[in-house]
Amino acid sequence: MTYQLLHLEDNSNDAELVRSCLDGSAIRCKIALVTNQADYLQVLTEKPPDLVISDFHLRCFDGMQAFQLLQECNPTIPFILLSGALGENHAVECLRIGMTDFILKHHLERLPPLVERALREVYERRERITAQAALLERNQEIEDLNKRLQRSIWESQHRIKNNLQILNGLVDAMQTDKVPGSPQSLERLASHIRGLATLHDVLTYQTNTPGASLDRLSARLALERLIPAMANVLAPRTLALDADDVELTVKQITSLSLIVNELVSNALKHGEGAITISLKQEGTSLVLDVCNDGPGFPPGFDPQKSANIGLELIESIGTFDLAGTLLYENTAMGARVRLRFPVAA
Template sequence: MSPPLRILHLEDNPDDAALILYHLKSGGIPCTITCVSNRADFVAALERGGFDLILSDYTLPDFDGHSALSLARSTCPDLPFILVSGTMGEDFAIESLRSGATDYVLKMRLSRLVPAVRRAMHEVAERAERRRLEAQFIEAQKMEVIGQLAAGVAHDFNNILGVIMGYSDIMLMKLPATDPLRTPVSEIRRASERAAGLTLQLLVFGRKQTVQPVPMDLNVVLRDLEQILMRLIDENIILTLLPGTQPGHIMADPGYIGQVLMNLAVNARDAMPDGGRLTIATSRVTLDEHFTRAHPGIRPGDYMQLSVSDTGSGMPPEVKERIFEAFYTTKPAGKGTGLGLSTCQTIVQLSGGLITVHSELGKGTQFQIHFPCVPQPSALTAAAMPPPLTRSRPYATRHRNPPRRGG
């Protein structure tokens, strides 16, 4: 149910004000009206703000609708302004429309008031939607440019890393096991590997990395990643895996899904320096049109939901709005690249899915990822799937034990 319209009504005749309120409510428009009758009260109400619509008489003892329109347009230019008058002639009405009035209604024809209000509010909604789409388009263009730049830098940097890693390998092969130079050369090799991981993130973010999607069971990937996730988190963090009981397959690259999970686990660990609980759950859900309208890019249907929740510090709204932006990070200098979550979003989108976040300060954070379900693969297709990233003990055996801590 829509909230009532907040209307500022400039009218000096209480009977006319009551009649207009009656027409609005009998026409099915719930509203709360703030009625003013002079310039000072009208200006004060505009400064307070919080209105959805202005209704104004045209002729008042010490004020007039044309002056009220000028004040409204200078203070809140997007607010609909409808003149409701019994003395306004056609010439004045046309002039008011040219000056920015949304519509005009004669008091002897108040049957036009409800359609005029509905039309004005519909135009407001259309303008808001248009601005939202324009902002999305500008953001998409910006991210495309950043992605192309990042991918180009990553390719060139990979060539340099190839030389560093190659010569490091040659030196390690030639140095005796007791040579003290093996330690610094090994550090160079490890640093190169970390840099190679960063270039992979850049390539994924720029959508220049080859993705090999296959039909896969999300529960299997989660099971195979358990040991890696245990190593990523601290000992004072309890990891709980809750695989769903309803089967469902998705089309994705298992390696990239693992990268998403590891990124989210690391972020959860950093949000819980004093310990806490990290819960990763899967379930099969059906998304309806109401949900998909609020999240453009996905269609109604069956989805596998991957939920990653922590009991950490949470995020304020201004941070939550920007966490998927490339190169945005709240970590100290040198501790984060700002690519982790933007890479996660890119990977999920390449799989036809959606990632959202729910977080409050002091109440933890939950990431929800939805992947569209695909038909269960045949035995032949399943046999052709790549091997698991890691192996762990059988799933049934693991769940006989209580939740495990990080190590």
């Protein structure tokens, strides 16, 4: 390693003696020589050295002032004072105010070991500072991870509680079904359980991903993960998804997954052919379309009058949970259910 030394000396002969003394040592260094206060300050501020060597007596300037200026600029840089004749009182004062050391010019043989020791101390001090900074950074990372873990645990508990409440509501609704406990009702419940489990897996993965949001999730990602969970009930029907990559709150994602699951179940039961899911953003709203081939809705269809457990769930989630509006309509190919709801801020 090559060190940068700043030498303050206005006597060219003395400056050459110091250079020769250090050149003949094992210290690898580059010496910047300055002769006045202005140049000295410029080097201190623009290219701070690893060590300063200063003569005691200078024209219109002295070593004590040079040390004071160094303290103001960077007190961590070591300072060695050179003097032709330094009295004992001055020597004691130099050490008292914090100079690294002083040397009489007729004892320059002491300079290399003093410089080597001072540079070693600087290196060790910088290493300690670097290690302390790294330790503080690591401790901060651990603290952040602990906070994230605590929040993740709370979020997971909250989601599990919400999902259990949803399942409890589905079970309660089944009790009022015309054929409680029928295979269709049980399959509907099983389908929602699979959907909620899939969503929980996605949320858990995101929770464990550093930097990922704990409050919002990509709607497209959630639907892409939901579709494979329906594979066992889809065959031989097919399902296509076209969704914008919009982030929604966890609550909205849960509600969206439930209503899509229910709409697909109804399309499988009452429709034919391919099923398509479209989720598009229009301004501050999202428009969900679930379409299927087939005969479509019967003339005069009224979801309120035709209410069953599936439609009641769709109406409840779409109207209350997502604060949206539902439209049931026929297309040239079959039936379409459209849900428009606001994107939560």
